[in-house]
Amino acid sequence: MKSLHALFAALIASAAAVPLSAGAKPTQPDDLKVYILLDRTGSMASIWDEALKSVNAYAEELAKDDGLEPALDIEVSLAVFDAQDGLQFDMLRRNAKPEDWKPVTSDEADPRGMTPLFDAIGAMLTVAESDKPEKAVFVVMTDGEENSSRELTKENVRARLDKARKNGWEVVFLGAEFANFADASSVGITQVKSMAVSKDGMEETMRRLSTKSKAYGAAPDAQAAPITFDDEDRAIAGEEDVKKKRD
Numbered sequence: 001m002k003s004l005h006a007l008f009a010a011l012i013a014s015a016a017a018v019p020l021s022a023g024a025k026p027t028q029p030d031d032l033k034v035y036i037l038l039d040r041t042g043s044m045a046s047i048w049d050e051a052l053k054s055v056n057a058y059a060e061e062l063a064k065d066d067g068l069e070p071a072l073d074i075e076v077s078l079a080v081f082d083a084q085d086g087l088q089f090d091m092l093r094r095n096a097k098p099e100d101w102k103p104v105t106s107d108e109a110d111p112r113g114m115t116p117l118f119d120a121i122g123a124m125l126t127v128a129e130s131d132k133p134e135k136a137v138f139v140v141m142t143d144g145e146e147n148s149s150r151e152l153t154k155e156n157v158r159a160r161l162d163k164a165r166k167n168g169w170e171v172v173f174l175g176a177e178f179a180n181f182a183d184a185s186s187v188g189i190t191q192v193k194s195m196a197v198s199k200d201g202m203e204e205t206m207r208r209l210s211t212k213s214k215a216y217g218a219a220p221d222a223q224a225a226p227i228t229f230d231d232e233d234r235a236i237a238g239e240e241d242v243k244k245k246r247d
Helices: 006-014 042-063 116-133 154-166 182-186 199-217 231-237 239-246
Strands: 030-039 072-085 086-098 136-141 170-174 196-197
Touching: 006 030, 006 199, 030 042, 030 116, 042 072, 042 136, 042 170, 042 199, 072 116, 072 136, 072 199, 116 136, 116 154, 116 170, 136 182, 154 170, 154 182, 196 231, 196 239, 199 231, 231 239
Parallel strands: 030 072, 030 136, 136 170, 170 196
Antiparallel strands: 072 086
């Protein structure tokens, strides 16, 4: 089994990286990169169809012309992860244009394995770092706690996410029928950027997140339109229902 370091090297080599030169300003239309990290572990089986539909809904919403100025040049990357004798990390979409998005189906990936959450976040960050985006939205969707990472600790991941946040990237955490945010908190994801989502609330939640993502992308700078979840978002997501189920 290759080490995670070897996996990271392979990811960098395969990424279509176009670095910004030092001091360069983003060109028009503005660029926005989205990185979705989706838990495909065995416990996701009962909500897998809804999870995939929600990801497709996110891309569909991104493709809509909302008349934003400046116009956005958006690309979406989607990876799924689990653990079977180490991290299994599969990139299902790489820098796909929302208007050309091919809906993700269970034929491409189905639930299995355990939850190497920290290793998976590190792998997706490596992909994102190879792109060096001016603006990026990093979405983690999981239904469980870290239980099988071999290479990275929460301290490693937090340091890398701190760097991403300093670069102006937005990092959000969605608990799919899951309301334990200890792992999210441990890597620096604050309460306003994490939310429990019910099975029935997944699709609409991702549509709303898409709208927030575009607002962030169209803002004059990375800090002008931060992505946060408010009371209305939480009501639509069914967060309280999820918390009651887990009590």
